[in-house]
Amino acid sequence: MSASNEAIPRERLLSLDVFRGLTIAGMVLVNNAGDWQAIYPPLRHAEWNGWTPTDLVFPFFLLIVGVAIPLAFEKRRADGGTLTDLYWKIARRTLLIFAIGLFLNWFPPTSDPVGRLLSLRIPGVLQRIALCYGVAAILYLQFGRPALWRITGGLLLGYWLLLRLVPAPGFSAGDLTREGSLPSWVDRTLLAGHIYRPQYDPEGILSTIPAVATALIGVLAGQWLRAKREGMERAAGLFAAGMLLLLAGYGWSALFPLNKALWTSSYVLFTAGLGLLLFALCYWLVDLQGIRRWAWPFVVFGVNALALFILSGMMADLLTEIHLTLPDGTAETLRSFLYRRLFTSWLTPLNASLAYAVSYVVFWWGVMWVFYRRKIFFRV
Numbered sequence: 001m002s003a004s005n006e007a008i009p010r011e012r013l014l015s016l017d018v019f020r021g022l023t024i025a026g027m028v029l030v031n032n033a034g035d036w037q038a039i040y041p042p043l044r045h046a047e048w049n050g051w052t053p054t055d056l057v058f059p060f061f062l063l064i065v066g067v068a069i070p071l072a073f074e075k076r077r078a079d080g081g082t083l084t085d086l087y088w089k090i091a092r093r094t095l096l097i098f099a100i101g102l103f104l105n106w107f108p109p110t111s112d113p114v115g116r117l118l119s120l121r122i123p124g125v126l127q128r129i130a131l132c133y134g135v136a137a138i139l140y141l142q143f144g145r146p147a148l149w150r151i152t153g154g155l156l157l158g159y160w161l162l163l164r165l166v167p168a169p170g171f172s173a174g175d176l177t178r179e180g181s182l183p184s185w186v187d188r189t190l191l192a193g194h195i196y197r198p199q200y201d202p203e204g205i206l207s208t209i210p211a212v213a214t215a216l217i218g219v220l221a222g223q224w225l226r227a228k229r230e231g232m233e234r235a236a237g238l239f240a241a242g243m244l245l246l247l248a249g250y251g252w253s254a255l256f257p258l259n260k261a262l263w264t265s266s267y268v269l270f271t272a273g274l275g276l277l278l279f280a281l282c283y284w285l286v287d288l289q290g291i292r293r294w295a296w297p298f299v300v301f302g303v304n305a306l307a308l309f310i311l312s313g314m315m316a317d318l319l320t321e322i323h324l325t326l327p328d329g330t331a332e333t334l335r336s337f338l339y340r341r342l343f344t345s346w347l348t349p350l351n352a353s354l355a356y357a358v359s360y361v362v363f364w365w366g367v368m369w370v371f372y373r374r375k376i377f378f379r380v
Helices: 014-030 051-080 083-106 113-118 125-142 146-166 180-189 208-226 231-252 267-287 293-302 305-321 334-344 349-373
Strands: 001-003 323-325 331-333 377-379
Touching: 001 014, 001 146, 014 051, 014 267, 014 293, 014 349, 051 083, 051 113, 051 208, 051 267, 083 113, 083 125, 083 305, 113 323, 125 208, 146 180, 146 208, 146 267, 208 231, 208 267, 208 331, 208 377, 231 267, 267 293, 293 305, 305 331, 305 334, 305 349, 331 334
Parallel strands: none
Antiparallel strands: 001 377, 323 331
């Protein structure tokens, strides 16, 4: 990971930065509730099947990763980069993002860093982003649009049939529960002691297959944007594709429920559809209509999304590791102290929890604004 003082290129698709900024702001918001027992329902993940606005954040991010691939690679080719250069870039970026994800799972080091390492959770958000980026980028370089459509459809149909027809040992075929689903069994078997929950991991091995399809839908959208056509035609195409995917995902959910933890095929289509609709709106407002004043705060987030994710996550962990000794001799974490003194003393539990999360987002916007003003942009 490196910091650059280069200005943002003028040809950069500003709406993609806005969409990325909206998404990463949502991620920081839902990851930093003041009290996990007092959260407004839209800011919670669905218990299992179904969805909430919170369940849109991660697939939106993977969609953005996919959209950026054709835009970035064609610019690199135009600047004289060879195919070999691109493959090296893919390998380096994939490994580095995956390694950062592992580091965040290990951080902060405790009194027993070795023991923490031995029980380290292997999957994670950045790990999935890395794998989806790497696979989608290689497929983009290897195949044209028609083949990418077929591959995307094949991944989604294949995953559906796999979960419907192949039973996990000790369970029946088509079991989609936490304990009985095939992806849950694979994670418990291959990653025993290194997963998020005892029964399953929401970023596990098998469920990464349809997550690649989410990134590939983004790649296809990026190719659509690069084609020689009028701006309004591009926006209309994104909007139409979003509506079709949304309806297809909703219809498929009658047979294959929307489920983030399993990353079901219906969930891929449904969330990609919503993501394309939001991106189409951003593209129309920002790049076509030039209505940008509202979007600037999200650009500040969007151009440094990875840095924001890493630094805000590390700080959140440190706030729970630093302990204060109160006048009565009791110990309290710095996070708990700040939350109690600044929010719970005058707000209801739900509003205090939300206010803490919003304040955390605002704090990091200030940090990212300083980076933006000084033209510090972190790249991998």
